Structures are given as structure tokens and as C-alpha cells.
Amino acid sequence: MNRKVLILGGGGFIGSAIARILNARGNYDITIADIFTRDQDDDEFMAFIESTNIKLIKGDFTDASLFDDLDKDYEDFYMLASMIGVNNTLEIPHEIIRVNTALIYNSLEWLKTTSVKNVVFTSTSENYSGTIERFGYDIPTPEDIPLCIDKIDHPRFTYAVTKMLGESGFMNYAKIxxxxxxxxxxxxxxGPKMGFKHVIPHVVQRFLDNEKPFRIFGGDQTRSFCYIDDGAMGTILAMENESATNDIFHIGAEEEITIEDLIKEIGKHFNYSGEYVNAPTYPGSVSRRCPDITKAKTVLGYKPTLKWQEALIPTVKWYVDYFKSHEKTKNNSFEEPGKFFSDKK
Ligand SMILES: NC(=O)c1ccc[n+]([C@@H]2O[C@H](COP(=O)([O-])OP(=O)(O)OC[C@H]3O[C@@H](n4cnc5c(N)ncnc54)[C@H](O)[C@@H]3O)[C@@H](O)[C@H]2O)c1
Structure with missing residues (x-):
């Protein structure tokens, strides 16, 4: 019998990658529920859906009544729906709080009425960036790190606050x-279609605009970058692992690189030989972040297949093609970090 799966937020970057992997395996009944407001909701995705038996339910799931349209007997529930994006946290933090809290609360209350067996809630490394910043915790960072945000009134942290609510909510509802x-x-x-409010599309856009000298915002900050297929596979491995329950996994890549490394690598894709200059980055942006993925490797058998430089190749190509073939929209355009240093609280 096929395994019955619901992916809330399955029209998004990671959710659609999960759907593609499960669909290719062939023994799943997949339902995708999503509001479908992303910029790149495209013909290619709809053509993919039409070529499959995937069921689509379109709607705004901050409205609890939409959960009445869902079945009650999914084996697996992937909860990926969320409002994301640094720009959104800085510009509409109240919407981050409203949307993410409602999606989490509605999902939890619906779960009480169902026979769903397995649930994955998708959270973020931002939940512990405050701990690293304030208390100097280990990098790479394991799952047992205490969660902390640095400044409760800073809009940047509204997203992490909602994700902490989700972690606590899903783990405690699961027990009860x-x-x-x-x-x-x-x-x-x-990866391709990761959205537009991220460092990589911003940088690609600025190289295409021939920015010179090329500014590197927060060049000494560090991050790690993991390819979409690896991230999606790690999520599926966690969902389908029989032994782990009420457990947390850090999914990502373990090589910590600087933003300067990242930007200069992207510059190579454009044969950029001009000058680079350093500039301050977005407020609230943490200086170092890299997950310890040992637990995911040992418990789940998770194994990232692409190095960050390899992951950049299809990613940069997709954005170059996209920007060259589409009129830039307001949504796509890069916003300078300096804009957010003014008088916004
Ligand atoms: N991409 C990353 O690197 C990353 C990092 C940390 C955490 N996450 C988390 O992983 C999950 C998936 O991220 P993603 O990168 O695929 O983001 P995404 O924006 O591509 O996907 C989120 C999906 O949620 C949907 N959604 C938003 N509001 C909704 C609503 N009211 N009703 C129904 N659907 C709604 C969106 O339409 C979108 O398709 C999110 O929960 C995100 O917070 C992602």
C-alpha cells in the first residue's frame, strides 16, 4: 500500500523538492497544501504536478477552517509552511508573528483530531544564533545547544521566536x-528557486548589474551552504526513521566558509576581475554559524553529496537565466543592508 503523505508548504523550495523525491520513488500518495504566493510559482512546477497523481489544495492555512479539507489518516505530515525572509522580518515583523503562529497553532490543533503517525516540523539554525553570539557556544553547533535570541524587541528575531514556539509546540503535542x-x-x-530574498540571488543580480567595485556585506561572517536535494533527503530520512521520536536534527553542510569566500566564488561564474570592498551587513545578522551534522549522519544515515562550490553551479545558473529572461520585479530587487540601519526598531 502507498504511504499517504501531506506536505503543508509543499509548493515551496524545500517542500517541492521533497515532493519530487517521493514522487520519483513511486509508492506514495502525496497531497500538497499551500497558499502558492511565491514569485517563482511557475509553469514548470504545474507541469510537474500535472504529470503526477499529486493532489493540490490551495489556500491560506492561517484560516483554521481550511484544515477541514484535509484527510485525517496521513501517515506523514511535513510542516514546512512559514513566512520567511530577512527582509520580511525587518519590514513586516507583525506578519511574521501572525502568519507563523497561526500556521503552527492550526496544525497542532488539527493534529489532535487525526491519526497522523509521523510529523516533521521545519525549524532553523537562527534559533541558536543568539546563544553563539552571547555565550560563545561550539561551532559547528550540535542539537543540544540552548536556544536563545539576542534582543527580544528586534524585528529580525520574530522569525526565530515563532520557530521556537513551533519546536516546543510540536514536541509537546506529540507527547500528549x-x-x-x-x-x-x-x-x-x-538551489534553484530558493526564493529571491537570499544572499545568492542578491549577489547574482548585482554581478549582472555590473556593480564595481563589488561590495561584500559582512564578508568576515561565516555560514555553511547545503544543496537542496541533500536538505530534502535529510528531511525524508528523519521523517521515515522508525527509532527517532521527539528528536531534533541539524540538517545542512558542515563546511564553514566566509561570506567573502561565497561571493568571490560566485564572482568566478561572471569572470569578475574587479575590486572587492567590504561593507556592513544587515542588523541582527550573526557573525558565525555552522551546524554539527554528526547526529543526522549517525542516526539517520544523512550524507550531503555536493560541496558548496558544486551546489553553487546549478544555483547561480538558474538565477542568471531567470534574471535575464524576466523583468525584475520589486520583489526580486536587492535592498541595501544600510536601509535597515536607520530608525527601524
Ligand atoms: N531554506 C532554508 O535554508 C531554510 C532554513 C531554515 C528554515 N527553513 C524552514 O523550512 C521551511 C521551508 O522553507 P523553504 O525555504 O522551502 O521556504 P518557502 O518559502 O519556499 O516555502 C514555504 C511555503 O509555505 C507556504 N506558505 C506560507 N504561508 C502560507 C499559508 N498561510 N498557508 C499555506 N501555505 C503557506 C509558502 O507559499 C511556501 O510555498 C520553512 O518552514 C522555513 O522556515 C528553511
């Missing part, structure tokens, strides 16, 4: 209402 729950904390999953 008897489903298996895994929390995935992603660190910078990259």
Missing part, C-alpha cells in the same frame, strides 16, 4: 497526543 515528531533545523539550504 501520541504522534512521532522530529524537528529539523536547517542551515542555509540553497
Amino acid at each position: 497526543f501520541g504522534f512521532k515528531c522530529k524537528i529539523i533545523r536547517y542551515s542555509n539550504i540553497i
